[in-house]
Amino acid sequence: xxxxxxxxxTLIVDxxxxxxxxxxxxxxxxxxxxxxxxxxxxxxxxxxxxLSMLTGWQVVDHLPNRGAYVATPTPQDARDVFQARxxxxxxxxxxxxxxxxxxxxxxxxxxxxxxxxxxxxxxxxALIRLSRGFHILxxxxxxxxxxxxYLDELTMRSSxxxxxxxxxxxxxxxxxxxxxxxxxxxxxxxxxxLSLLDQHLRHIEAGIRFDDVPPATGGxxxxxxx
Amino acid sequence: xxxxxxxxxTLIVDxxxxxxxxxxxxxxxxxxxxxxxxxxxxxxxxxxxxLSMLTGWQVVDHLPNRGAYVATPTPQDARDVFQARxxxxxxxxxxxxxxxxxxxxxxxxxxxxxxxxxxxxxxxxALIRLSRGFHILxxxxxxxxxxxxYLDELTMRSSxxxxxxxxxxxxxxxxxxxxxxxxxxxxxxxxxxLSLLDQHLRHIEAGIRFDDVPPATGGxxxxxxx
DNA sequence: TGATTATTGATTGTTAACAATCAGTGGTAA
DNA sequence: TTACCACTGATTGTTAACAATCAATAATCA
Numbered sequence: 001x002x003x004x005x006x007x008x009x010t011l012i013v014d015x016x017x018x019x020x021x022x023x024x025x026x027x028x029x030x031x032x033x034x035x036x037x038x039x040x041x042x043x044x045x046x047x048x049x050x051l052s053m054l055t056g057w058q059v060v061d062h063l064p065n066r067g068a069y070v071a072t073p074t075p076q077d078a079r080d081v082f083q084a085r086x087x088x089x090x091x092x093x094x095x096x097x098x099x100x101x102x103x104x105x106x107x108x109x110x111x112x113x114x115x116x117x118x119x120x121x122x123x124x125x126a127l128i129r130l131s132r133g134f135h136i137l138x139x140x141x142x143x144x145x146x147x148x149x150y151l152d153e154l155t156m157r158s159s160x161x162x163x164x165x166x167x168x169x170x171x172x173x174x175x176x177x178x179x180x181x182x183x184x185x186x187x188x189x190x191x192x193x194l195s196l197l198d199q200h201l202r203h204i205e206a207g208i209r210f211d212d213v214p215p216a217t218g219g220x221x222x223x224x225x226x
Numbered sequence: 227x228x229x230x231x232x233x234x235x236t237l238i239v240d241x242x243x244x245x246x247x248x249x250x251x252x253x254x255x256x257x258x259x260x261x262x263x264x265x266x267x268x269x270x271x272x273x274x275x276x277l278s279m280l281t282g283w284q285v286v287d288h289l290p291n292r293g294a295y296v297a298t299p300t301p302q303d304a305r306d307v308f309q310a311r312x313x314x315x316x317x318x319x320x321x322x323x324x325x326x327x328x329x330x331x332x333x334x335x336x337x338x339x340x341x342x343x344x345x346x347x348x349x350x351x352a353l354i355r356l357s358r359g360f361h362i363l364x365x366x367x368x369x370x371x372x373x374x375x376y377l378d379e380l381t382m383r384s385s386x387x388x389x390x391x392x393x394x395x396x397x398x399x400x401x402x403x404x405x406x407x408x409x410x411x412x413x414x415x416x417x418x419x420l421s422l423l424d425q426h427l428r429h430i431e432a433g434i435r436f437d438d439v440p441p442a443t444g445g446x447x448x449x450x451x452x
Numbered sequence: 453t454g455a456t457t458a459t460t461g462a463t464t465g466t467t468a469a470c471a472a473t474c475a476g477t478g479g480t481a482a
Numbered sequence: 483t484t485a486c487c488a489c490t491g492a493t494t495g496t497t498a499a500c501a502a503t504c505a506a507t508a509a510t511c512a
Contacts, residue, residue, distance in 0.1 A: 007290065033464070043497065044464095052275055056282020058375075064233065065464060065503050080372040087317035087373065091309065146306040147313065149284075150376055259494070269467065270494095291473050291494060458509070465502070472495070480487080 012050035024223040027072040082205040095142035104141045165208040238276035250449040253298040301436045308431040321368035391434040
């Protein structure tokens, strides 16, 4: 048996995507080539490829001769991203209602339990990760990798948006709206599931406030170690 | 006034995307680094970056140590892509019905005229480009760049799918279903517009036949000159 | 002092040479 | 013939050195 080959660029890309999703990397942070190649002990060429891929994910902006920066979504971007999420997650949810089997329902319930636990311990980083994870899990159950990939991207951008425009506010996935959606899916009640999901997404979007000024950046190295 | 700087990678990426959209580049074609750097008279590093971006567009597959190839969508990919299109274009069309102004309607009608002309002259390449262009135009009128970007990607993949699985069949945008959609938009009849669009997309999808074997590849250089 | 201009250090962009890998060719043995 | 193996040419992957550009500091002049 061969050892599982690990493409280096993939590691870099995934690390940075994770850091963005978890809101450890905030919008506007500079992604210097040297800094990254130091952290991952690799060639600058690899970093370059990785940054190019991240540009494709639309979470990194590349300014010629100036370097790469974590994208800073505008208020217009925020509206567009959430509208896109409603469009895509509606279809994902419809698929999930139709396709979810016993295993999937068990996965969903286990996920809800984890969210509860994190809420109980006031574990904010875990809650951020789990809140996103719920939507990703729904997409996997929907069994459309094309839509799942887009949702990956959109939730990533949502993390940047929330980090930028909803810092102070407790915009962190209200109570357990997720639980209601799971119940509706288990009951095969498509209309209710879609309605609750739409409400949920609008609720998240309503929590963002554009009058807040974006504060400043955090460190890169720190964000990539956690 | 400064001269408009033209990033070289962008030229390569756009050329290849255009060639795919126009079905001059077919699924499975090898995209050799040497060949491309010869065509564009540039460094291999630029080609490498361009191919990396195209991978992000999901129309190019990268096999380690084997090179880059135009993606070959599976039947499952085809289903997923068209379901994603229905999800996204539904919202785009809703936006278009709401936002289309006089200029937009004029653009749409001019586009229909161009399609008619191309049909009249049996100009198949023009028809391919215009058929895709209609959906892209709708997305621009919808004024959500996030959705528009995804539709760009999905129509590109649709071109590959149609080129693969609907070669012989006259799957080329039936008659003028587009005209009906424009009429509904002009009448601000959202329900009718959505229904016609959904029908249209299902009609296109119905034209693909998975039992046909993918034939073979065409030349790269030829595809990129046109 | 305040604004403008050089200079400098660091960062990104470019290039070419070298190494590793693969596909196809041709040869050898059963 | 068929299967297997070594070789070869071509292609991709990697690295390091060099050039160009930018931001920040320091210096100059009104």
